Amino acid sequence: MRILVSGGAGYIGSHTTLQLIAAGHDAVIADDFSRSKRSVIPRLEALAARPIEVRVVDLTDRAATDALLESAGFDAVIHFAGLKAVGESVSKPLDYYRVNLGSTLSLLAAMARQGVPSIVFSSSATVYGEHAPVPMEEDFPTSATNPYGWTKVMQEQVLRDAAVADPSLRVALLRYFNPVGAHRSGTIGEDPSGIPNNLMPLLAQVAVGRRDKLLIYGDDYPTPDGTGRRDYLHVEDLAAGHVAALDRIAGSATQVSTWNLGTGTPTSVKEMVDAFSRACGHELSVEVAPRRSGDIAESYADPSRAEAELGWRATRTIDEMCADTWRWQSNNPDGYPV
Numbered sequence: 057m058r059i060l061v062s063g064g065a066g067y068i069g070s071h072t073t074l075q076l077i078a079a080g081h082d083a084v085i086a087d088d089f090s091r092s093k094r095s096v097i098p099r100l101e102a103l104a105a106r107p108i109e110v111r112v113v114d115l116t117d118r119a120a121t122d123a124l125l126e127s128a129g130f131d132a133v134i135h136f137a138g139l140k141a142v143g144e145s146v147s148k149p150l151d152y153y154r155v156n157l158g159s160t161l162s163l164l165a166a167m168a169r170q171g172v173p174s175i176v177f178s179s180s181a182t183v184y185g186e187h188a189p190v191p192m193e194e195d196f197p198t199s200a201t202n203p204y205g206w207t208k209v210m211q212e213q214v215l216r217d218a219a220v221a222d223p224s225l226r227v228a229l230l231r232y233f234n235p236v237g238a239h240r241s242g243t244i245g246e247d248p249s250g251i252p253n254n255l256m257p258l259l260a261q262v263a264v265g266r267r268d269k270l271l272i273y274g275d276d277y278p279t280p281d282g283t284g285r286r287d288y289l290h291v292e293d294l295a296a297g298h299v300a301a302l303d304r305i306a307g308s309a310t311q312v313s314t315w316n317l318g319t320g321t322p323t324s325v326k327e328m329v330d331a332f333s334r335a336c337g338h339e340l341s342v343e344v345a346p347r348r349s350g351d352i353a354e355s356y357a358d359p360s361r362a363e364a365e366l367g368w369r370a371t372r373t374i375d376e377m378c379a380d381t382w383r384w385q386s387n388n389p390d391g392y393p394v
């Protein structure tokens with residue numbers, strides 16, 4: 057298939073682009089490079105051993121998105137592009153609604169015009185809200201606690217409604233748990249702009265000396281060691297989930313499919329700190345701080361639907377996730393050059 061990968065220069069998009077190419081698909085990256093660096097592209101081309109077509113497009117621009125889809129005869133879209141920092145979404149909610157909803161609306165309109173039948177969407181476990189029991193199942197009700205989370209809930213609804221109106225449309229809603237890790241080569245990985253929000257890039261930056269210590273946000277949660285537990289999954293497993301979802305929805309009788317992508321096994325903050333120390337070979341400095349507002353004690357998937365319907369399962373261990381993150385971060389202490 058010829059696949060448009062929106063946000064294909066980003067963390068999950070770049071790893072997925074490589075796996076699409078390895079699976080024999082033709083992947084075209086559309087990115088505005090507002091939160092990614094251009095130097096990822098030659099690295100991807102080196103890993104893929106072939107040139108990769110890249111279009112610099114702002115997907116909130118309807119005319120530009122139409123022109124992109126008109127030009128290329130796509131069979132499917134994988135839509136990663138969007139803003140994703142929870143804290144920033146609270147201070148800049150309108151940017152989050154404009155960019156995240158706007159890009160999805162432009163893509164869907166252009167897909168309808170060109171007759172592109174399939175879209176795989178980057179959703180998040182954040183749509184289960186703050187009171188969901190664990191493990192989380194796809195049929196649980198959705199809600200959110202911040203504008204970023206609401207954009208994911210709303211984009212899912214927009215996609216469901218678009219499918220009702222167009223019986224030829226096939227949609228996969230992929231609810232990611234906590235993606236971490238990097239490509240084994242150590243040449244591509246997660247390079248957040250500004251101060252990272254998430255545990256793994258923060259741990260990696262402490263390990264490489266870019267920050268003094270990690271603050272552990274709360275050790276008084278009702279969990280075995282008192283720290284928050286999450287379902288970390290390797291970005292390469294996550295990328296494989298996209299390839300499987302794309303293959304599954306093409307020509308499927310089901311119009312909208314929702315799949316959790318997680319391991320089903322939670323790991324605590326303290327366990328992650330220990331695993332990362334093993335990977336980088338030295339102790340990491342940590343300090344217990346108050347809970348972070350909006351955090352929940354535990355989040356982990358029931359991944360059984362993805363296993364049954366996609367034949368997909370996350371197989372890489374926490375130690376592999378830390379080792380691969382460390383390889384990337386130690387080879388690229390400041391992330392991508394430009």
Ligand code: UFG
Binds near residue numbers: 183233274286351
């Ligand atoms: N944590 C710390 N110190 C830090 C950063 C995080 O102790 O400096 C802890 C958090 O309290 C939490 C765990 O590490 O217990 C994981 O935190 P992350 O920020 O890495 O991940 P979250 O689960 O909080 O957030 C992620 C995504 C969001 C998404 C959310 C729910 O980043 O986009 O999952 O799906 F909304």
